[in-house]
Structure formats: structure tokens, C-alpha cells
Amino acid sequence: MRVLIADDEALLRDGLARLLEDAGFEVVGRCGDADALLRMVDARRPEVAVVDIRMPPNNTDDGLLAAQEIRRRHPRIGVLVLSHHLEAHYAMRLLEEVPERAGYLLKERVSDVAVLADALRRIGEGECVVDPTIVSRLVARKRARGPLDELTDREREVLALIAEGLSNAAIGERMYLSPKTVEAHISQIFMKLDLRPGADQHRRVLAVLAYLRAS
Amino acid sequence: MVYRLVAWTVALAAAAVTIAIARAEPSDALAGDSALALVAEVAAGLLLVATAVASRARTGFRVLLAASGIAWLSGEWNSPGAGAAFTAGLVLYAAWPPLLAHAALLYGDRRLRRSDVALLAVAYADSLLVLGAGSALFLDPRPQGCFDCPANRLLVSAEPELVAELGRAGLYVAAAWSATFAALALVRLTTATPARRRVDLPVLLPAAAAVALFGARALHGGERGFLSNDPTDRALWAAQLAALALVAAGVAWERLRARRMRDQLAELVVELGRSSPTGGLRDQLARTFGDPSLEVLHARDDDAGWVDGDGRPARLPRDVHREVTRVLAGGRELSAVVHRPGLLEDPAVAAELADAARLALEHERLGAIRRAQLESLRASRGRIVATADAERRSLERDLHDGAQQRLATLAVAIRLARRQLASEDPQLDGELAAAEQGLRDALAELRELAHGLIPAVLAHEGLKPAVEALADRSPRLVVGDVTAERFDAPVESAAYFFVAESLRRCGDGDVAVSARREDGRLLVRLEAAAGIAGSTIDLEDRVGAVGGTLTATAHAVRAELPCES
Numbered sequence: 001m002r003v004l005i006a007d008d009e010a011l012l013r014d015g016l017a018r019l020l021e022d023a024g025f026e027v028v029g030r031c032g033d034a035d036a037l038l039r040m041v042d043a044r045r046p047e048v049a050v051v052d053i054r055m056p057p058n059n060t061d062d063g064l065l066a067a068q069e070i071r072r073r074h075p076r077i078g079v080l081v082l083s084h085h086l087e088a089h090y091a092m093r094l095l096e097e098v099p100e101r102a103g104y105l106l107k108e109r110v111s112d113v114a115v116l117a118d119a120l121r122r123i124g125e126g127e128c129v130v131d132p133t134i135v136s137r138l139v140a141r142k143r144a145r146g147p148l149d150e151l152t153d154r155e156r157e158v159l160a161l162i163a164e165g166l167s168n169a170a171i172g173e174r175m176y177l178s179p180k181t182v183e184a185h186i187s188q189i190f191m192k193l194d195l196r197p198g199a200d201q202h203r204r205v206l207a208v209l210a211y212l213r214a215s
Numbered sequence: 216m217v218y219r220l221v222a223w224t225v226a227l228a229a230a231a232v233t234i235a236i237a238r239a240e241p242s243d244a245l246a247g248d249s250a251l252a253l254v255a256e257v258a259a260g261l262l263l264v265a266t267a268v269a270s271r272a273r274t275g276f277r278v279l280l281a282a283s284g285i286a287w288l289s290g291e292w293n294s295p296g297a298g299a300a301f302t303a304g305l306v307l308y309a310a311w312p313p314l315l316a317h318a319a320l321l322y323g324d325r326r327l328r329r330s331d332v333a334l335l336a337v338a339y340a341d342s343l344l345v346l347g348a349g350s351a352l353f354l355d356p357r358p359q360g361c362f363d364c365p366a367n368r369l370l371v372s373a374e375p376e377l378v379a380e381l382g383r384a385g386l387y388v389a390a391a392w393s394a395t396f397a398a399l400a401l402v403r404l405t406t407a408t409p410a411r412r413r414v415d416l417p418v419l420l421p422a423a424a425a426v427a428l429f430g431a432r433a434l435h436g437g438e439r440g441f442l443s444n445d446p447t448d449r450a451l452w453a454a455q456l457a458a459l460a461l462v463a464a465g466v467a468w469e470r471l472r473a474r475r476m477r478d479q480l481a482e483l484v485v486e487l488g489r490s491s492p493t494g495g496l497r498d499q500l501a502r503t504f505g506d507p508s509l510e511v512l513h514a515r516d517d518d519a520g521w522v523d524g525d526g527r528p529a530r531l532p533r534d535v536h537r538e539v540t541r542v543l544a545g546g547r548e549l550s551a552v553v554h555r556p557g558l559l560e561d562p563a564v565a566a567e568l569a570d571a572a573r574l575a576l577e578h579e580r581l582g583a584i585r586r587a588q589l590e591s592l593r594a595s596r597g598r599i600v601a602t603a604d605a606e607r608r609s610l611e612r613d614l615h616d617g618a619q620q621r622l623a624t625l626a627v628a629i630r631l632a633r634r635q636l637a638s639e640d641p642q643l644d645g646e647l648a649a650a651e652q653g654l655r656d657a658l659a660e661l662r663e664l665a666h667g668l669i670p671a672v673l674a675h676e677g678l679k680p681a682v683e684a685l686a687d688r689s690p691r692l693v694v695g696d697v698t699a700e701r702f703d704a705p706v707e708s709a710a711y712f713f714v715a716e717s718l719r720r721c722g723d724g725d726v727a728v729s730a731r732r733e734d735g736r737l738l739v740r741l742e743a744a745a746g747i748a749g750s751t752i753d754l755e756d757r758v759g760a761v762g763g764t765l766t767a768t769a770h771a772v773r774a775e776l777p778c779e780s
Contacts, residue, residue, distance in 0.1 A: 009620045015627035022634060059616060061675055084615050084662055086687065087672045089680035107619065108658040111626035111651055137687040 001124055004029040004046035006037040006063065007082075008055050012110070016050070019113045025120065033057065034066040041070050041077060048078035048120050052107070053085065064090060071098045078123035080116075082107045086137070091130050099209045103129035103165075122165045128208055129165035135211075136160065148211065150192040158185045163208040219268050222281045226264040229288040230257045232300050240296030240363075245444050245452050252453070259456045260288040262463035270466050271473060276321045280466065283314035287459060290452075295363040302368045305354065306347040308442070309389065312429040313338035315462070316396045319422035323414045334399070338392045345385035354378045382440030386433040393430025397423040408557025417465030425458035473566075479503045496579045497524055500552065500572065508537075510553040513580035515587060521551065524579055526586025540565075542576055550576045593762060597705065600760040604708050607669040614665040619658060626654040663688075673711050677701045681711050682728060685718070692718055695729040702737060702778045709761045710739050713754060713774045717741045720749045736763075737776040746770055 003025050007013045010032065017027040029040045033056040041049055049070060053063040067079040071094075078101035081094055091104035103123045109115050109131070119129045148156065161171045172182045186204075193210045234257060241248035246256050263284030267277045290311070291297075292304025316338060320331045327335070348369065355373035356364035400423035404412055432451045436442045444452075479499070501509040512521040512529050523529040531539055532553055540559050542550040552559075559565045629651045637644045665671070666684070673681035679697045686692040702710070714728055722745030730739040741747075746769050754772070755765045763776035 009624055012620065012624040012627055015624065015631055018631055019627065019634070054615060059612065084619055085671060086662065086666070087676075087680055087684040088687070089672060089676050089683060107623050108626070108655040110623050111630040111655070113630065
């Protein structure tokens with residue numbers, strides 16, 4: 001799988017490249033700022049770009065802005081944003097326009113190559129991935145009102161796992177449920193969130209989006 | 216008081232003498248046998264005396280005006296029926312014009328110029344010495360055909376030719392100085408500032424007319440060598456009488472105007488005592504003095520410049536079209552009135568400003584200064600908070616860009632080392648795994664620390680995402696309707712810290728937060744079922760630093776922050 005790495009810290013960039021290469025990824029480019037990232041994506045067409053949220057020139061959310069630009073220019077290229085920020089709002093900004101092929105993980109996952117590799121593969125397959133820490137905090141939050149009020153606790157748990165990027169089978173394992181029960185929960189969730197039947201993968205993404213929006 | 220008594224006594228006595236003389240020999244009187252003309256003649260003189268006595272002008276003007284009125288009454292005394300007053304009549308009959316001219320030149324607290332003094336010297340000398348006393352020394356009326364005339368008690372030697380020469384010369388000189396005075400008065404009026412003209416015109420113009428008519432009479436009698444009562448003389452005399460009445464009216468009107476202004480200012484002072492309208496003094500003074508562009512400024516105690524009635528910083532204009540009058544107390548400038556040039560040349564206005572408006576000015580000044588000080592305190596508090604916020608943001612950035620990046624890089628380095636060592640030394644791998652986990656925990660802790668300083672999301676994304684992030688960390692915070700609008704950084708910071716700090720003081724249980732923009736203010740409200748404990752002074756400081764207010768009840772706190780955009 002062809003990936004591109006953008007981070008302004010050279011040592012981290014190189015270390016991450018070696019970790020991913022060891023895990024079987026092909027690193028087609030490395031760069032340290034948002035402009036170079038956009039140029040390199042145009043030229044080398046990776047399958048997924050791994051982007052640090054804080055990069056020159058402004059060192060605020062340049063990485064996120066560049067990621068949004070990549071989504072607009074190349075809808076088939078996935079983006080995984082690594083961020084210092086726990087706020088769901090940033091993830092929302094990334095996923096809002098085009099929810100497929102996008103991921104938002106906290107920066108401390110950077111050395112956990114298993115998590116990274118899993119996220120990159122899911123993104124490559126068209127899913128969206130949100131950091132479990134962010135998702136679990138969303139589950140804990142009290143809400144004034146919203147579409148998620150319709151969901152039972154069990155359904156909300158399932159939705160959270162979908163948001164983390166788990167497959168039906170993995171959700172079944174995690175919750176000790178049969179695949180049939182998991183599917184029943186998921187179709188209940190789709191119905192309550194008013195997601196009409198269509199491509200199943202797409203509906204999963206939309207459900208996650210609804211989940212993030214409600215936060 | 217004595218002056219009034221003397222003036223009235225002399226004036227009434229002179230009037231009585233005049234009436235007696237005119238009634239005794241109507242054919243020789245200027246008033247003739249018309250009772251109405253006589254009443255008008257006496258009335259004109261007495262009116263001058265009355266207005267002079269009642270006027271608030273300087274003593275010089277008042278004495279001269281009264282003297283002019285009395286001298287006017289003596290105009291009938293140099294006639295055959297005058298009896299004991301005859302000699303006085305010979306000396307005084309031409310005295311009123313220089314007295315009136317003198318009074319008119321002093322009117323409005325003016326000082327005599329050198330040219331005025333010269334003109335008046337000629338006028339007095341001509342009227343009193345040449346036409347008056349000078350002629351009297353040599354005039355014996357009886358040999359000249361006035362067999363009924365009383366004796367001239369000043370007579371030294373009867374010199375008919377000399378008297379005729381003196382009379383002709385005196386009358387031509389009188390015509391000349393009268394014309395000069397009238398011209399001078401007209402020039403003064405046309406070149407005066409509007410305010411000055413408004414004061415001068417009612418008195419100076421009729422006075423110039425009266426004196427000019429006297430000059431005309433002198434010219435008319437010049438060849439003859441004496442003033443008489445032929446039809447032309449009488450017509451001019453009647454016009455003089457009217458002009459004198461107008462002079463009296465002008466002086467009286469000025470007195471009324473001053474009183475009206477005083478009343479208005481007195482009302483203002485009472486008004487200011489009742490309530491305290493900011494800037495109301497300016498409007499009142501502008502109305503009273505008839506200058507809509509008038510401004511009132513006050514000096515700050517600390518010599519830190521000027522403020523207007525509302526306490527806003529202001530500057531004294533450096534503009535030739537504006538004039539600044541400073542109000543002093545104990546040698547210190549307290550206030551300044553900025554107005555169009557010449558306004559305060561009107562002595563009545565200046566006097567009223569100094570007297571009646573003084574209290575009002577002082578009252579408004581104290582209020583204005585207090586407001587200015589409050590504003591500068593608020594600004595300084597705002598700067599302190601803004602500096603602290605900037606420091607927090609800079610620290611937050613340093614943590615992210617420095618420490619967090621390093622720790623993440625180290626974690627990657629350890630993972631790389633583990634990959635190489637894992638198969639060879641399982642024990643070392645375990646230790647490295649623990650170190651890696653430690654780094655991850657440190658990263659999470661650093662993130663919380665940075666967030667606690669000031670959430671990056673507040674600056675990047677605004678109040679709503681920042682409050683939502685707060686709810687992620689404190690699940691009991693229920694985010695209600697919070698506006699997604701962006702506000703100025705100081706307002707957003709104040710609102711966020713208000714929510715975060717209030718939340719810490721709320722008892723157990725859910726806390727609802729809402730925020731909306733309304734009428735140029737951001738209203739933020741927290742409601743806690745379990746109540747809110749503790750002091751709110753630091754919250755008030757934080758909110759007050761951006762000009763906001765805080766209201767707290769047992770179960771809710773509310774902040775109002777101005778956010779005019």
C-alpha cells in the first residue's frame with residue numbers, strides 16, 4: 001500500500017517511515033509542511049496520506065486544512081490525520097464534507113504500528129476511522145437533546161464501535177454478541193438515524209457522521 | 216444706593232425745572248405749546264436715568280448715561296422763562312451729546328482707545344467750554360434783544376461779536392465731531408464679531424443717531440451762531456428725542472437678556488442637582504449662548520489631558536475658527552469651553568459662565584473624570600488579562616511544538632529499537648514497552664496540561680467547540696444552545712473561562728450551559744440544579760475586564776459580555 005508521510009519533525013517522519021515499511025507499506029514520499037504535502041500528493045498519488053495536524057507555515061491547523069484540500073482535489077486518496085487535539089470538532093471538520101477514506105487519530109498512536117496499520121488499511125478500503133479515546137468520551141457526554149436519544153444504550157455502544165472502525169465480526173467479539181444480533185442492532189441504528197438502505201459501507205460512515213454531529 | 220438716590224433726586228428736580236420753564240414760556244421752548252412733546256422730552260431724559268440706574272453695567276457707563284439724561288433736560292433752560300436756572304442752561308445745553316458719546320464708547324465693558332479719548336476731549340471742550348461756559352462769560356442777553364431774559368451770572372464782559380464767533384466755531388466743530396463719532400460707531404458695528412455686535416447694536420446705533428442729529432442741528436445753526444427753535448430745529452430735536460428713547464430701550468433690553476440667561480443657567484444648576492445628565496451641560500450652554508457648535512471639556516486631575524462630558528478622551532482644538540475659554544479655580548484649569556470666536560466678548564455671557572455655570576461645570580467635571588478613570592482602569596484590567604491570555608497561548612504552543620513532538624519522536628525511536636531487539640532480548644523488550652507506554656501517558660498528560668492553560672480549540676474553532684471540549688472532559692456539563700458565531704479573542708476567552716470556572720464551583724449533578732448573542736452582547740448562562748457555591752469575585756474580574764457584567768443567583772450564573780462587531 002502506497003503511503004505518504006507529512007510531519008515537520010524529521011526524526012519522527014523518518015522513524016515512522018521505517019516502522020511502516022517494516023509493516024509492509026510502501027512509503028512514496030515524506031515532507032515537512034503543508035505546501036510540500038499538497039505538491040507531493042499531486043505528483044505521487046499515494047493511496048493514503050498520513051498528516052500531522054500542526055505543520056508550518058502557521059503551526060496551528062495547517063495539516064487539517066491541507067487534508068481537507070486533498071479530499072476536495074482527490075476523493076480517491078485517503079487521509080489519516082494525526083492530532084494533539086482530543087476535540088471531536090477537528091475530526092468533524094475532516095469528515096464533514098467527504099466522510100469516506102478519512103481517519104483522525106491522536107498523535108500518541110504514532111508508535112503503535114498495529115493500530116496505525118489497521119487504520120490505514122480500513123481507510124484504504126473506504127471506511128472512516130476515529131480515535132477510540134475521542135469516541136469513548138463522546139459516549140460519556142451528557143446531551144441536551146438530539147437524534148441519538150432514540151438509541152438504546154446497547155445500540156449506542158455498537159455505534160461507538162462502528163465509529164472506531166471495527167467490523168461487524170470484531171464488534172460481535174468485543175461485545176460477546178452473535179453476528180446476527182450485531183446486524184440487528186445496526187439495522188435498528190440505521191432506521192432510527194433515518195439512514196435509508198443503500199451501500200452498507202456508506203451507511204456505516206453516515207452513522208458515524210451522525211454520531212459525531214450529535215456531539 | 217446713594218448713587219441711585221442722588222441720580223433720581225437730581226433727575227426729578229431737573230425734570231420739574233424743565234417742565235416749569237417750558238410751561239412758563241411755551242413759545243421759546245423746543246417742546247412748544249404741545250404738552251405731548253413736553254412729556255416726551257422729559258420722559259426721554261428720565262428713561263435714560265432710569266435705565267442707567269437699573270443697569271448692571273460698569274459704574275462709569277451708568278454715571279455718564281444718567282448725566283447725559285439730566286443734561287438733556289437742561290436743553291430748555293437757556294430761555295427767557297428759566298429764572299435761576301438760566302445760567303446753568305447757558306453752560307449745559309450742549310453737554311448731553313459728549314456725555315452720551317462717552318457712555319456709548321464705554322458700553323459693553325469696553326475701554327477707551329486713544330482715538331476715543333481725543334474725540335471725547337474735543338467734544339467736551341467744544342460743548343462745555345466753547346459753546347457752554349466760554350460763550351456764557353461774554354454773553355449779556357438783554358442788549359442782544361432778550362429783554363425778558365434773566366441775568367447771566369457768569370458774565371464777565373459783554374462781547375457780542377466774540378459770542379457770535381464762538382457760537383459759529385463751536386457749532387461747526389460740534390457738527391464735525393458728531394459726524395466723526397457717528398462714523399466711528401458704524402465702523403465699530405460693522406467690524407465687530409457677531410456676538411459683540413449683538414451686544415453693541417441696541418445701544419451704539421441709537422446713540423450714534425442721537426449724536427448725529429445733534430451734529431445736524433449744529434450745522435443748521437452754524438451760520439447763525441446759536442441753536443434756536445425754528446421748524447428744522449424742532450424736527451431734528453424730535454428725532455433726537457426718539458433716538459434717546461431707543462438708547463434707553465437698548466440698555467433695558469440688555470438687562471433683560473442677561474436676566475433671561477441667568478434664569479436659564481439657574482434652571483440648569485437646579486436640573487443638575489436633581490439628576491445628572493451626562494453631556495447635558497453642553498446642550499444647555501449651547502442653547503443658552505446660541506452656539507450649537509459649543510463643546511465643554513474638562514481637565515483630568517493627573518494632567519493627563521482632557522475629557523468630554525461623558526469621560527471620553529478629547530483634545531482642545533487648534534483651529535482658528537474655534538476659540539477656547541478656560542475656566543480656572545485656584546490658578547488651576549478645571550474646564551474649557553470651546554466655542555466660536557468672539558462669543559465670550561459678550562461680557563454678560565462671560566460673567567454668567569463664571570458665576571452660574573461654574574457649579575454645573577464643576578459638577579459635570581467630577582462625573583466626567585470619574586468615568587474617565589473607570590474607563591482607564593477597565594482598559595488596564597483588559598490589557599492585563601489579554602497579556603495573561605497571550606502568555607497562556609504561547610506556553611500552549613511551546614508544549615505542543617516542543618515537548619509533545621519530542622515525546623512522540625522518542626516513542627517512535629523506542630518502537631524502532633524494540634523491533635530490532637525483540638527476538639534477541641525479551642526482557643529488554645518488555646522494559647522498552649513499558650517506557651513506550653510511559654511516553655504515551657506523558658503525551659496524554661501534556662495534552663491535558665496544555666488544554667488547561669488555554670484550549671487551542673478556543674482560538675482555532677471558537678466558543679462552541681471549546682465548550683463542547685469542556686463537556687468531553689466534564690461529562691456532567693450539558694451543552695444546550697450555544698451559538699457557533701465567532702467573537703473577538705478577549706470575549707471568547709472571557710466567556711470560556713467564565714464557563715470553566717463556574718463549572719468548578721457547581722455542586723454535584725448536571726450543569727446546563729447556553730450562550731447566545733443579543734443586542735450586541737454575548738449572554739452566557741450556567742444553571743446547576745445542585746446550586747453554585749463560593750465567591751464570584753474572580754469571575755467578575757474576568758468578565759469585567761472586557762466590560763461585561765455578572766449576575767449570580769443560588770442556582771444560576773449569567774455573564775453579559777459586550778461584543779459589538
